[in-house]
Structure formats: C-alpha cells, structure tokens
Amino acid sequence: MNKTLVFIINVDWYFRLHWLERAEYFQSLGYSIHIISNFTDNATRDELISKGFVCYELSVRRKSINLLRELRSIFKLKVLIESINPDLIHCVTIKPNVYGGLLNRLFFNKPIIYSVTGLGAVFSSTSLKFVLLRRFVTVLLRLISSKKSRFVFENSEDYQLFVDVGVLKHSNGTIIKGAGIDLTRFAPSSPPMNKSVLFAARLLKDKGLHCLIDAKNILAKRGVDFTLNVAGIVDDDVSSAISLHQIEQWAREGVINWLGNVQDMPRLIGENDIVCLPTTYGEGVPRILIEAASCQRAIITTDVQGCREIVTHESNGLLAEPRDEVSLADHLQTLLLDRYKLIEFGIRGREKVENEFSQEMVFERTHKVYNELLRL
Template identity: 35%
Template structure:
C-alpha cells in the first residue's frame, strides 16, 4: 500500500512525521514525502524514503501561481497513485483534498494544527481571506472517505460550529507526539540551585508572546533578579506576523535575552534550562515546544488557551498559567519559580508524567495508524473506490 505525506515544508515532514513514515515502512508499506524544496528533504533517503518536490509558496495569493501549484500537485498524485494521501497544515489540506478529488485518491486524511493566521487574526488581510478559506475548506473536506485530524477539542468544536466539516469526520489526536526516550529529564533528585534559566522556543511570531517574554526579562533585570532568558527559533517570513530579524538582533545586543536562532539539538538545550515559557495567544494545535519540555521534566509557564491548555491542564499542578499579553504577570510567574525551587521540581515531575501518558510519540503514531485503518476498510458499496485494507 502506498501513502503520500504532503506538507508545506520539508522541515515539517522531517521533524514531525518521519517517525510515522518509518512505522508504515516497517509494516511493509511505501511512503512518499511531498513538499516544496528545502534543506531537510535530502535526509529522507538515509531512512529509505522517497522525497519528491513541488513548487509552492505558502504565503502566495496570486491566482496564476496558485493554479500552477494545484495542477502540479494533481500531476504528482496521478504519477504516484497513492492509496491514502495525508495532508498537513491548512493550505495543504485544501489543495491536497481538491487534487485528491480530481485524481480519485481512495482515502484522504487532513491534519490541521491550530486555526492559524486566517482564522485568528483581526488584520484586514485575514478578515478578507476568511470567507474564501472557509468555503474552500467545506468544498475540499466534504467527501465520504476522508477524515480531519485536529490536535485539541477546542478546534474540533470551532470547526463543527463553523460548519467546515461534519463532526463525525473529525478525530482529535493531541499533538504529533514526542520521543520520550530521546527527550528525557536531567537525572537528579535534588532541587535546582543557582541561576534560573528559562527558554522560549518557537517560531518567532508576535502572537507567540515573544514581546511579552522580552518585556518580562527587562522587568526582572530592573528588579535585580539574576534570571537567564534564552530565545530559540527564527523569524517566519511566510507569516505576516513574524518578528523581523533586525528586532531579534536588537534584543540580543541589548542583553535582555540570549538569541540562539535555530537549534538542531533540542534535547541538549532543554537539559540546560529549568523552565519553558510560551505566553502564546496564537491559536495553537498543541505546541511542540511544550510537549518536548514536558518530556524533559521542565516546569512550564503558558496561557490557558486552546492547545496550550492541553499540556498544562491545571494551574499549579502540571505547570503554571499566565494571562495573555501581560508581561508583568509573566515576570511574576518566573519569579515565583525562582523563589520556590521545590515547586519548580514538582511541576517538572508532573509534566514528565503527562508526557508519558498523553504525548509519547508511539501512542500518537498508533492513533494515527488507527485513523488510516478506519479509512482503508473495504468500501461497503461497489459504487465507492476500492481500497486494499491495511494489515
């Protein structure tokens, strides 16, 4: 049986979906990775996976360019003839589902992590695009042998309320999972002493709370606290709400935060800090940085917002909640952990327990494979496409 995984970056497929592809390959299936060109795609060959490229600009709105992208995708699917197409991110879900309808791909899974810029921003561009994107979603998701995977119940409720997809075609799988054997806590039974080190790791979008994080660092420095603030991630030119590179460099020169850029070895970085901060008011799916931090036994400070609340479920139990857009409240939460190292250790231990029970990559992969099996069961009617069942 052949699967095609389609995403808007090779980086996403390599970092978030490689393990699922390798599980399918181990089960005897063929998996093809499909994305725009990028530096990570060449790595698939080392894992025995084929990668094909598609010219696509995720920020483009030009009708001619977008039509070319859709036709190129249709051509690629005609050549590959997959049994199942799995689309990741909103734009790929729309284009992939439409192309699959033309090519008559037997089964389609669409995975959308968070509501994204179009549905969450109040900027004019987003408001103008929202009705068109909603119409395209209804058109592309309305087919019998397709399912939509969302990462949190809030998004499932929102999609159903907006009538973007029938509720019975939605499956909630919390996150893309984390390798809990690679992301592990520092071996120590004693509370952390010395200078507290905190980290924000994310795409550098304003809605991730980056400004509030830097402002909290400035507040605590003025108050004489010796807390080290690290910032990992790079600007995202494909998103209109990206922080500019020049601004990141200014923060670094001012010494408010230590800017690390893209970090290849996240487990090593997470073992060097005690707290993960994500004061996000972005409509998250389930933030990868939070589940990686939880697996490493870090104390987590985040907002009580969709996606984030899937990781920190109860304030003071498995992490701390902070109000959105409130640098003073964020500074106070960090100071609380700086003063109470017993609480710091307890929150980290509970976060690790939650990662093991809810976000283990192997659990997430199995839940995803179960969705594939649900779709690939023999069709009950001869009028529907015939698909080979998964073993």
C-alpha cells in the same frame, strides 16, 4: 502490506521536525512513503531520501495570496498526485489540506487525511484580512469534507470549532494529541537551578518573544534577574516573522542569549529551569511544550487553545494572559523564586506526557485512522 502513502506538507523542516518519526513508523509497516513539499534545504531532502522516502518539490508560499502562483502550485500538485497514484493521501496544514482536498474531490476520490496542526492567525486574528480569509477557508473546508476523509486535530477545542462551523458533517473528525514524544530520548532530569528560561520556537511575533522580553524588563526593575535563552528557526515565509537582524540586535544588547537553530533539544531543555512560550494564536499542541514536560521542566505559556491541552494551570505549569507582559512577569517571578513549585510542576508534567502524549499512542491512533479509511 504494500500501500503507497503520500504526505503533502508546506515545508521540509516542518516535516522533519514533526512528522519524520511517524513516516518511519509507517515505512516499517510496509508503506511506501512519498513526500510532496517545499524543499528549502538540500541536506534535509538528502536525509529523507537516504531513509528510503521519495521526495517531490512543490513550491507553496505560505503567506502568498497571488492567484496565478497558487493556481500553478495546484496544477503541479495534481500532476504529482497522478504520477504517484497513492492508496492514501495525508495533507498537513491549511494550504495542503485545501489544495489536496479540492484536487482529490474533483479528480482522485482517494482516502484522505487532513491534519489540523493548530488554526493559527487565519482563525484567531480579528483583522479584516483574516476574518474574510477565514470565511473563505471555512467554505472550502466544508467542500472537501466527505465520508472518505478524516480531519485529525491535536486538541479538543479545534475539533469543536470545526463541528460548530459545519465542517465535520460526516462524523469524520478525531483527536490525536501532538506529534508524540520519544519518552526515552526526552528523559526526565532535575532542573539546574541556574535562573534560566528557554524560549524555543519559530521566530514569529505571534509566538510572543516581544512580550517575554518586556516581562524580563519588568522583572529586572523588581530585582528578579534571569537568563533568557532563545533558540529557533528564522521563518521568513510568514508575514509575522521576526527578522534575524532584530534577533541579533537583542543579542548584542544582552537582552537575550541567542543560540540559533539547536538540534539537540533534550540537552538544551535540560540546561534550563523553565520553558516559556507566550504564544498569542491558536496552536495545535506546541511540540516544545510536550518536550519540556517530558524532560520534567515547569512550563509557562498562555491561556490559548493547544497550550491548555498540555498545561494544566498550577499543576504542571502556569497560564498567562495572551499579550499581557505583567501577567507573564508575575508567573515567571513565581517560578523563579519558588524552588519547590518548579520541581513539582516538572514531575507532574512528565506524568502527563507519559499518560497522554507518548509516541506509541500517536502511532497507534494514526494507524487506526489509516486502516479505517483504507477499508472504505
């Protein structure tokens, strides 16, 4: 096969974290891989180029609503797609989906995939700004939906929402759970039983770190102490970003153990008893939770879409109420004091990942979507 596949994605580190293995897989099948993204790190770009991918710069500010800036980005994207002339376009996250979809509808009429990797604040926030934005985005999503397109969701609840709002009018939606996990790399192990909890995520207020710190303080008053290890990416191009200054202040005060941006995630997860992600907005399926389950770790997260896809309450983890530090503290206390439950949840989590979230399953299902579109 000699097909050209272009990924349009908002930022380079997100591609490397969630899409690199899939791109390598399709390259191995004979696809020529092109990546259009905002390259914030020369090292990441150089790594992708060294793998034989062709990279193109597109500066898309995720939190920007500056009309002139956005129009410039759309025009540049049009020029890039014209120059690549791909057989297949794969867009990831809201802005690339909308911009790539509109251009494809108006100019190219290529087979196109829209990956919906969680609906985020646009679809979960109740603020007026996001309510208005949600209505506008929904209209655009209906417009770009066509028989030559596929919307790929990471969880069933996002899929159903797109059915309800009339985006999937051509039976053109499918569910592929998460990015897929390398079951060998993220191997199971026994928890160290060292009273440690890992929070590993982008440093956004929406991810719930503040709530986790409040829960830690509640437990300290109950005489239940634990080490809160925090690792993640400082992501300033989001309105809800937590500043590095704040993170470092918490570290100086001894509230958290700040580890920075850790690359060796299997080792990091293995050093902790529990992985906790008290997110407050709609996720796809959080990768850290799939990785944690694969490593046989008990999980505490919140009862929101995406998280419910990987965690079954009282089976492989516990689901706290969003923004509820008392609920979170109660669940943390349960697992910190119950060695049997900690181990049992981990074992069941590994079984769930083996049955539903393996890399091979994701590759196979994505390949099926590509083939369906290329035959149209």
